[in-house]
Amino acid sequence: MAAPFTLRAAALHTPAPDTLEHWPDALIAVDASGSIQSVQPYNGQTPDNLLTLPPGHILLPGLIDLHIHAPQWPQLGTALDLPLEQWLQDHTFPLEARYADSDFAAEVYGAMVPALLANGTTTALYFGSIHLPATQILAETCLRHGQRALVGRVAMDHPELCPPEYRDASAAQAEADTRSLIKAIRALPGNESALVRPVITPRFIPACTDDLLHRLGKLAAETGCHVQTHASESDWEHEHVLDRCGCSDTEALGGFGLLTRRSVLAHGNLLGDDDLALIRETGAAVAHCPLSNAYFAGAVFPLRRALAHGVRVGLGTDIAGGAHPSMLDSARMAITASRMLETGVDPALPAGRRGRPGARIDATTALWLATAAGGAALDLPIGQFRPGYQFDAIAISPGSNLTLPPGEAPARLLERIIHTASRANVARVWVAGREVA
Amino acid sequence: MAAPFTLRAAALHTPAPDTLEHWPDALIAVDASGSIQSVQPYNGQTPDNLLTLPPGHILLPGLIDLHIHAPQWPQLGTALDLPLEQWLQDHTFPLEARYADSDFAAEVYGAMVPALLANGTTTALYFGSIHLPATQILAETCLRHGQRALVGRVAMDHPELCPPEYRDASAAQAEADTRSLIKAIRALPGNESALVRPVITPRFIPACTDDLLHRLGKLAAETGCHVQTHASESDWEHEHVLDRCGCSDTEALGGFGLLTRRSVLAHGNLLGDDDLALIRETGAAVAHCPLSNAYFAGAVFPLRRALAHGVRVGLGTDIAGGAHPSMLDSARMAITASRMLETGVDPALPAGRRGRPGARIDATTALWLATAAGGAALDLPIGQFRPGYQFDAIAISPGSNLTLPPGEAPARLLERIIHTASRANVARVWVAGREVA
Structure with a gap:
């Protein structure tokens, strides 16, 4: 059933880190644009175009993946025994280089x-490869299947870290290709509602020259595009940037103009207090990636x-x-x-000196991170069941x-859903009011 | 197809912690008792009763769960935010008490x-509840569905830790019920091959009186049964035993006669060097439970x-x-x-002081733990594709x-299988040569 419709379902969402709102029996009205018009308890009336979830199903906001490398999909689950830098050089860059072949992409x-x-990811913030055609194909694929997506052509021109067979020819070329992608995605037929958006995507500071980073910062200011990169992920990467830039990733990114209200920094494990203050001040966000x-x-x-x-x-x-x-x-892994x-x-340490008290989160906070917080990080009206928000949702069976x-x-x-649900329990998926899986 | 048969499949197993053996195209001959007669590369011939897995499928030994509380199944995924002792008192004991109702069981x-x-667990070492009828139902259910199982009626008589509504009436009663279960399981019709076995199961030292622990130790010597309990799981539990017994869980269990070649101690996070030496000496084993x-x-x-x-x-x-x-x-979680x-x-610590070098395991060791090592811990010929071993296996698609x-x-x-497979990828399951899922 295409929008407009009204969905009757048990539903829950998490509008704040420690707030769980539950409707045992809700009516959610969705207009033709996929926007939620109203959310209210079932009132005994039968609106037009009523869709009713089976008893026992629970509706959640669609899940928002704030950091995913699309071209790495074929190596899912492999080579996790390697250090980051070797994983990149020996496995990841050679795989990403294959996307020069658009058929492969x-x-x-x-x-x-x-x-x-099908896994319930209704919005994804994608890193692509360096290839403009392959990245356009990624954007078109998302649009065709109805996934809300933010798609970036990865920019990486540094001759020391990037192998000759997989790097941008120059900073100017990387900027030009990024501009082309922005233009192409914004002009995609069928993308008038901006379901798919372009993202300025310097891979991370070690892979980019200062020239490229400056150019992309200016481009962000010029276009208002989202920005994504990695920051302070591992000791190796963190130290590398300190050595090269004389400051942290965050400070350096700020200097290049890459910290904006629409910037998402992946990881951030080693962010210091000054970094966190700067991120807050600029309105940027962090994509926490507990699995990797x-x-x-x-x-x-x-x-x-x-x-x-x-x-x-x-x-x-x-x-x-x-x-x-x-x-x-x-x-689940964020909680764990x-x-x-x-x-x-480490059991060799006494309990009192083993950990960091107060670090835990629960299932409510975990769902909030995966939905409402992801929407807020992207500055988009998604991740909650609230009038004016897009109806992106999944039904858990x-x-x-x-x-x-x-x-x-x-x-x-x-808690049961977060800890034990898997793809098999994602029964239905909607993006912008359209059923997509 | 019932045994005898010969299975043609790509297969792999892990006979040692760091040894992966792979047959791109194997013939595994299984006799009428479910025992493997031979494993060899495909030789171009077509034996009688040939069963061929589709290309792309991979055969693994069946998975061996060395620690599972059957009556806790209904609370899967809940109340993980509580400390162990509160989780037991407020959620787990009240749930387990419900198995007084055999229909519920x-x-x-x-x-x-x-x-x-269906998840691929071909052998499970089960804790039941304190109820003899419910635990017999568990054993019968395993036998009926063809799951290899070791089933224990949990013994717990300590009036301080165990609530009045869920504890054994006395040490003598607990011993008598344990004896009854051993006899009943060994006499189950259809269990002539001992597919299902009884297990002497003191819950853990805090829940048992010394009298009960002594009785169960003697019973283990008398019957040759497997033994299971918890040991040195958490700081609370570890300290509790030190206070009460004046020694560690392991030393105390040894004194009660509960450390044997067929004993499995769950957890063991806080085992000291002396404990490990004693466990090795007695031939007991540890069930590592990384998720909990x-x-x-x-x-x-x-x-x-x-x-x-x-x-x-x-x-x-x-x-x-x-x-x-x-x-x-x-x-997967064992690796993680x-x-x-x-x-x-803790990122607040310098990298050099953050962890314990050399602790990592890889996918080969993880599969070994879940198969061959589990079989060795149980002292049963399972977990490997080797002549004389039982054909317990799963096909991954x-x-x-x-x-x-x-x-x-x-x-x-x-590595891909361990990191990304789920129940949906467990295409076929055999126990003792019988297809069971």
Whole structure:
């Protein structure tokens, strides 16, 4: 059923980090543009175009993946035993270089986007490869399948870190290709509502010359585009930038004009207090990627500390540094990692000196990160069931690995969903009022 | 197809912690008793009763769950925010008490056992509730569905820790009920091959009087049964035993006669060197439960250290302290937790002081833990494709979240399976040569 419609369903959402709102029986009216008109308890009346979810299903806001490398999809789950720099050079860059072949791009992206939608990812902030045609194909694929997406052609021109066979020919060329992508995506037929948006995407400071970073910062100011990059992910990367720039990633990015209200910095594990203050001041956001951090960062992102600083934080899979396409897995690992940071991990230390008290989050905060907080980080009206917001939603159905007992407290139902649901439990998926999986 | 048969399939197994054996095209001959007669490369001939897996499928040994609380199945994924002792008193004990109702037991176990088989768990070492009838129902359910199982009626008589409405009336009664269960399971019609076995199951020292522990130790010597309990899981539990017994869990269990070649100690996060030496000496084993440890233990089990001591270790889900029914999730978390122990978690510490170098394991070791090591821990011929071993196996099929590219190195294929496979990829399941899911 295409919008306009009214959906009757049990629903829950998390408009704030510690706030869970639950409707045991809601009516959500969606207009023809996919925008939510009203959310109210079922009132016994039958509106036109009524769609009713089966009993036992629970409607959640669609999941928002704030950090995913589309071209790395084929290496999902492999080579996680390597250090970041070797993983990049020996596996990731050679794979990404293959997207010079547009047929390969069409094949991979044509499989990936429906798979992500089926996992419940209604919005994704994508890193592409350096290739303009392949990245346009990614944008077109998202639009065709109805996934809300922000798509960036990755820019990387530094001759020291980037291999000759996989880097931008020059800073000027990288800027020109980025401009072309912005123009192409904004002009895509069928994209009048800006379901798919371009993103300025310097890979990370080590992979970019100062010239390129300056150019992209100016381009961000000129176009108002979103910006994404990596920042202070691992000790190696953090030290590399300190050595080269004489300051942290965040300070350097600010100097290049890359910290804006629409910037998303992936990881941020090693952000200092000054960094967090600067991020808050500029309105930028952090994409917390707990799955990949366990393998490549060597530390858990101090999420509670970032939130206490007033920094906006969302959640990312970091495919393929993270091995799971499901944002439910990322949400679960965000909780697990926060617990491990809180208690510590080394039993050889006494309990009192093992961890960092107060670090934990719960399922409510985890869903908030994966929905409302992701929407806020992107500065888009998504991630909540609220009038004026887009109707991006998923219906969770129970199954043999997930029971949703009637009458259980909403916070416990949500905990079950976050901890045990998988793709098999994502029964229906809508983006902008359109059913897409 | 019932055994005898010969299966033609790509297969891999892990006979040792760092050894992966791969057959791109194997013939595995299984006799009428479900025992493997031979494993050899395909030789171009067509034996009788040939069963061929589709191309792209990979056969693995069946997964062995060394620690699972069957009655906790209904609370999978909930209340993980509580400390262990509160989780037990407020949620777990009240739930387990409900198994006084045999109809409830039949309903839950009748849903759980097929779900576990569908997830690929071909052998499970079960804690039941204190109820003899419900625990017999669990054993019968496993037998009926063809799951290899070791089933224990949990014994817990300590009036301080155990609530009045959920504890054994006396040590003598607990011993008598344990004897009854042993006799009943050994006499089950259809259980002549001992597919289902009884297990002596003191919950943990805090829940048992010395009298009960002594009685159960004697019973273990008398019957030769397997033994299972918890040991040195959390700081609270570890300290509790030190205070009460004046020694560690392990030393105390040894004194009660509960450390045998067929004993499995769950968790063991806080085991000291003396404990590990004693466990090795007695031939007991540890069930590592990385999923629940992140929530209830406050530390990561130092797996590499235990292996260096020569201690046998397998892997458990610890349902419902662990929220995932799939042993693939436990295997994945064993890797992830080992990486977090190795690097540490707190970014406020310098990298050199953050973690414990050398703690990591890889996918090969993780599969070994979930298969061959589990079989060795149980002292049963399972977990490997080797003549004389039982044919317990699962076929993994690729899907949109799991690609298995032809020609990729076996270690990388296994890494993909461990990191991204879920129940949907468990295409077929055999126990003792019988297809069961």
